[in-house]
Every structure is written in C-alpha cells, then in structure tokens.
Amino acid sequence: MRRQSGFxxxxxxxxxxxxxxxxxxxxxxMISSLGSSTLATFPPDDFDLAAYRTIDRRWTExxxxxxxxxxxxTSGGIFLGTLAAVGIARGAVRGSxxxxxxxxxxxxxxxxxxxxxxxxxxxxxxxxxxxxANASIFGLVLANICYTIPFVFSVTLPRLxxxxxxxxxxxxxxxxxxxxxxxxxxxxMIRPAIxxxxxxxxxxxxxxxxxxxxxxASGVKIFPVELFAGIQFEVTRTVYAVATVVAxxxxxxxxxxxxxxxxxxxxxx
Amino acid sequence: MAATDTGLDIPKGFEPTADVVGRRYARIGLAVPCAFxxxxxxxxxxSFLGTSFLNQVAPGLLEGTLSLxxxxxxxxxxxxxxxxxxxxxxxxxxxxxxxxxxxxxxxYLARKRSGWALVCLGVxxxxxxxxxxxxxxxxxxxLASDGVVNSTLMSLGLIESPFRFLGTMAGVIIGLxxxxxxxxxxxxxxxLQDIDRSLEEAAEGLGASRTxxxxxxxxxxxxxxxxxxxxxxxxxxxxxxxxxxxxxGGRSVVFSELIYEKLLITLDYSMGSVLAxxxxxxVVAALWSxxxxxxxxxxxAIST
Numbered sequence: 001m002r003r004q005s006g007f008x009x010x011x012x013x014x015x016x017x018x019x020x021x022x023x024x025x026x027x028x029x030m031i032s033s034l035g036s037s038t039l040a041t042f043p044p045d046d047f048d049l050a051a052y053r054t055i056d057r058r059w060t061e062x063x064x065x066x067x068x069x070x071x072x073x074t075s076g077g078i079f080l081g082t083l084a085a086v087g088i089a090r091g092a093v094r095g096s097x098x099x100x101x102x103x104x105x106x107x108x109x110x111x112x113x114x115x116x117x118x119x120x121x122x123x124x125x126x127x128x129x130x131x132x133a134n135a136s137i138f139g140l141v142l143a144n145i146c147y148t149i150p151f152v153f154s155v156t157l158p159r160l161x162x163x164x165x166x167x168x169x170x171x172x173x174x175x176x177x178x179x180x181x182x183x184x185x186x187x188x189m190i191r192p193a194i195x196x197x198x199x200x201x202x203x204x205x206x207x208x209x210x211x212x213x214x215x216x217a218s219g220v221k222i223f224p225v226e227l228f229a230g231i232q233f234e235v236t237r238t239v240y241a242v243a244t245v246v247a248x249x250x251x252x253x254x255x256x257x258x259x260x261x262x263x264x265x266x267x268x269x
Numbered sequence: 270m271a272a273t274d275t276g277l278d279i280p281k282g283f284e285p286t287a288d289v290v291g292r293r294y295a296r297i298g299l300a301v302p303c304a305f306x307x308x309x310x311x312x313x314x315x316s317f318l319g320t321s322f323l324n325q326v327a328p329g330l331l332e333g334t335l336s337l338x339x340x341x342x343x344x345x346x347x348x349x350x351x352x353x354x355x356x357x358x359x360x361x362x363x364x365x366x367x368x369x370x371x372x373x374x375x376x377y378l379a380r381k382r383s384g385w386a387l388v389c390l391g392v393x394x395x396x397x398x399x400x401x402x403x404x405x406x407x408x409x410x411x412l413a414s415d416g417v418v419n420s421t422l423m424s425l426g427l428i429e430s431p432f433r434f435l436g437t438m439a440g441v442i443i444g445l446x447x448x449x450x451x452x453x454x455x456x457x458x459x460x461l462q463d464i465d466r467s468l469e470e471a472a473e474g475l476g477a478s479r480t481x482x483x484x485x486x487x488x489x490x491x492x493x494x495x496x497x498x499x500x501x502x503x504x505x506x507x508x509x510x511x512x513x514x515x516x517x518g519g520r521s522v523v524f525s526e527l528i529y530e531k532l533l534i535t536l537d538y539s540m541g542s543v544l545a546x547x548x549x550x551x552v553v554a555a556l557w558s559x560x561x562x563x564x565x566x567x568x569x570a571i572s573t
Contacts, residue, residue: 007479022396025407032410080302087299110508116545117317124316146310178291203398210510227402243403254395
C-alpha cells in the first residue's frame with residue numbers, strides 16, 4: 001500500500017466538495033418541493049406533499065408529449081445512427097472521414113442554431129407548399145431525429161471498429177448471409193453501445209429547450225418549454241414538484257443502466 | 270491502406286477478407302442516413318443561410334432579393350457587438366473555471382476505482398443527463414436573495430444584505446460551470462486513463478515530488494485532452510441558452526438570448542438569422558481549431 005501524500009488528500013477533499021456542488025441544485029429543488037405554502041421557500045416551513053397534488057393535466061400532458069417526441073426521435077436516431085456507423089465501419093467507402101464529420105455535424109451546431117434553422121426551413125416550406133410542419137409534433141420530431149443521430153453514431157462506431165474481424169468472417173465462412181450475420185453476430189456485440197448512445201440521445205432530446213422552443217409555435221406543449229415558461233412566470237412549489245418527479249424519473253433510469261454507462265465511459269483496467 | 274484512404278482507423282482485417290456482399294449491404298445502409306441528413310438537416314441549414322441574405326420588410330416578412338445588408342447592419346451595431354464580447358468573456362471565464370474544477374476530478378477518477386470514485390462517477394453521469402431547466406431551477410433556489418447561500422451568509426452575519434447572484438453574470442457562470450463539469454470530466458477521463466502508471470511510479474521511485482510528476486508527466490501528456498475539452502466547453506458556453514435565460518434575469522445578457530429575441534419576439538428573421546450565422550461561425554471555428562491544435566500537440570508528443 002502506498003502512503004497517502006498531502007497531494008492525494010487535497011484531491012480527495014476537492015472531489016468531495018465538487019460532488020456536493022454537482023448534486024446541490026437537485027437536492028435543493030427536491031427539498032423545495034416539500035411544504036404547504038404555494039410560493040416556494042427554502043427550507044420549507046413544514047413537511048407537506050400538497051404540491052404534488054397540484055400537478056395538473058397541463059404538466060402531465062406536456063411530459064407525455066415530450067416522452068413521445070423524444071421516443072420517436074430517439075428510435076429514428078438509433079436506426080439511422082447505427083446504419084451510418086455500420087456503413088462506415090464495414091462499407092470500406094472512400095471519404096469515410098468526410099462522412100464521419102457529416103454524421104457528427106448536428107452536435108457541432110449549437111442546439112439554438114438548429115432550432116433557428118428548422119424554424120426558417122419550415123417557414124420556407126409553408127410559404128411554397130402550404131404545409132406547416134410546426135402545426136403538429138412532426139416538425140419537432142424531424143429536427144430531433146437529426147439531433148439524436150450523432151449521439152448514437154459516435155458511441156457505436158468505436159465499438160464496431162474494436163470488434164475483431166474473426167467473428168463475422170467465421171459467420172460468412174459458415175455460409176451466413178450478410179443480414180443474418182449482422183443481426184446474429186454483430187448486433188449483439190454492439191448492443192451495449194447502441195443502448196448507451198440511445199439513452200444519451202433520449203435525454204438530450206427530452207431536455208432540449210433551445211432547439212424545441214423555436215418549433216412549438218402552434219400550441220404543441222412540451223415539457224422543457226412549459227417548465228421554462230413556468231419558472232419565468234412564477235417559481236411556485238408546483239414547479240419544484242414537477243421538476244422533482246421528472247428528475248427522479250431520469251435518475252432512476254440512469255441507475256438502472258449504470259453498468260452500461262460505466263462500461264462505455266470507463267475502460268477496463 | 271484503408272486508414273490512409275479514408276482518414277479513419279478501420280481494422281485491416283475487414284479489407285481483403287470481409288464478404289463483398291456484406292460490404293454492399295453496409296453501403297446501401299449508409300446511403301439512408303446520408304440522404305436523410307442531406308435532405309433534412311442540409312436543407313434546413315441552406316434555408317437558414319439563405320434567409321440571412323434576405324432583407325426584412327415587415328415583422329416576419331422578407332424581401333425576395335439577396336443582399337448583405339443585414340450582415341453590414343449587424344457588424345456596425347455596437348449593441349450586438351457589446352453583447353457578443355460580453356458572451357465571449359463569460360465563456361472564457363467558464364472555460365477556466367470548468368477546467369480547474371474538472372481536471373483534478375478527472376485525475377482522481379482515472380486513478381481510483383474504489384467506493385468514493387464510483388459514487389462520484391455515478392453523480393457525474395446522473396447529473397450530465399439531468400435536465401438543464403431543472404438544474405437552473407435548483408440554482409434559483411440556492412442563489413435567490415432569500416435562497417440557501419444568502420440566508421446562510423446572513424444568519425452567520427457575514428453579509429448585511431443579500432448578494433445578488435440572479436440577474437447577474439455571477440449566477441450565469443455558476444450555472445454554466447456546473448453544467449460543463451461532467452462534460453470536461455468525461456472528455457479528460459479516457460486520456461488520463463491512457464497515461465501509463467509505470468511512468469509515474471518510475472518518477473516517484475527516482476524521488477520526484479508529486480507536484481513535479483504532475484507538471485512534467487501528467488500535464489503534458491493530457492494536453493490534447495485539455496485543449497479539446499476547453500474548445501468544447503467554450504463552444505457550448507457560447508451557444509448556451511437555457512442557463513443564461515433562467516439565471517441571467519430575463520434581459521438579453523448573452524448572444525443566444527439576442528437571437529431568441531430577434532426571431533421569436535420582434536420577428537426580425539433576417540437579423541436573427543445573421544446573428545445565428547455569426548454564432549455558428551464562432552462555435553465551428555472554436556471546435557475545429559481546438560481539434561486541429563489537439564491533433565498537432567498529440568502528433569508532437571508521439572514524435573518526440
């Protein structure tokens with residue numbers, strides 16, 4: 001066992017401090033949701049779950065719409081992102097470096113600029129064809145699919161490139177067809193990466209205020225925009241209660257898939 | 270040969286032996302996302318760039334002739350440039366703070382695999398996917414004039430009247446640094462993990478102090494990660510909207526809020542798109558020069 005130097009101890013204290021810093025807004029938001037007075041105070045004067053009963057349909061509907069939009073968008077992103085990763089890793093195409101840049105490009109563009117671009121895109125389409133993509137969740141979904149592709153792609157591609165060729169060669173040697181080889185040999189090996197990429201994509205899309213705020217012009221209510229408007233209007237205990245419900249939901253999803261996440265972030269050593 | 274042709278590190282084994290039919294399927298599959306991105310994302314970017322060359326005649330109504338008028342107006346406007354320079358200054362501050370907070374954390378996580386490190390990594394992963402709007406809400410509870418920080422400081426008698434965090438740059442910077450710590454840690458972590466521990470142990474065996482091991486081994490070897498992490502944080506900070514809009518107090522404090530105001534409140538589509546083009550140019554330049562610089566530093570480290 002090596003001795004603990006002063007250097008190590010300083011880092012330890014620092015890490016503990018930063019961990020507290022990272023969780024503090026969440027903890028404060030959760031504690032603020034408790035209490036009986038309508039206007040949020042910290043710490044609450046009493047313990048009361050009253051605020052949770054004031055979560056009305058406006059909130060539940062916007063959460064469900066957001067889940068639907070991000071769910072469809074993530075499915076699309078997983079499909080297209082995986083196809084792109086497989087195509088680049090196995091297609092031996094010329095200029096795959098440029099294609100790689102293209103597949104990652106939607107995250108290089110600030111989400112706000114993507115929102116602006118799609119707003120103007122849909123305006124051009126409406127002027128020329130009369131079709132208003134922003135009248136339903138269609139426009140929102142389309143923009144979000146573009147946004148989710150890079151998250152799936154950038155996690156899946158390195159995984160594909162790390163697979164030893166022998167597995168797929170063996171399948172081919174035994175006479176398997178390409179699609180069967182992909183589904184039965186390649187896909188199981190890249191599934192953890194697709195799951196993690198898909199999760200990141202889902203969270204990024206679910207929370208994307210700067211992208212979505214430009215694409216909800218005609219009455220579509222989605223969670224980040226409603227919460228944003230709610231906070232700007234008045235920070236009530238209901239707002240904290242809704243935030244707590246959503247935060248606990250996403251935290252429990254992370255915990256459920258913590259092993260997957262860790263396996264992608266941390267290398268075995 | 271594949272690696273030099275394509276610019277990507279594709280394992281050689283797939284080149285000569287992989288089934289040609291499989292390769293064809295992969296290429297057909299690749300055409301789908303390419304077509305989608307070009308037809309949807311590409312078209313959106315083109316209509317956005319196109320709009321920036323049009324003139325505004327009335328709110329939400331554009332004139333059909335191309336011109337550079339809006340660009341000339343944007344560059345000549347001192348109000349826009351003032352907000353842009355304020356946003357740049359804020360982003361640089363955020364980069365410095367995020368790096369100095371995040372680097373020791375990433376180093377610790379790269380070296381330790383025990384209880385605390387796992388808890389901390391879990392917190393980082395969980396908070397990196399946590400909604401930015403919810404985080405800003407938490408910060409309002411902490412930083413408000415009757416919030417946690419101010420009431421603690423006042424009850425301790427350290428300050429007389431509440432310190433204004435919200436509606437000032439201080440609050441925005443705290444919120445942004447909080448948001449970007451997980452990002453810089455996740456960027457630095459793989460690079461710090463790749464540094465061979467035996468280098469450190471050898472130096473330690475030769476009597477080097479921890480500080481000199483850090484400055485002469487760890488810091489230079491992790492420099493590419495520092496550069497790419499910093500350019501990423503700078504780019505994200507320049508484009509950040511949620512945190513400044515909620516913690517900045519509702520006025521146009523940063524550039525992204527100005528774009529929002531032009532497009533959704535005053536409906537000045539041409540000026541809004543010109544400002545968004547400027548933001549996009551800055552962000553892309555930051556990301557690309559960061560990547561180029563990191564690549565050069567890495568290449569030099571390998572050659573020496």
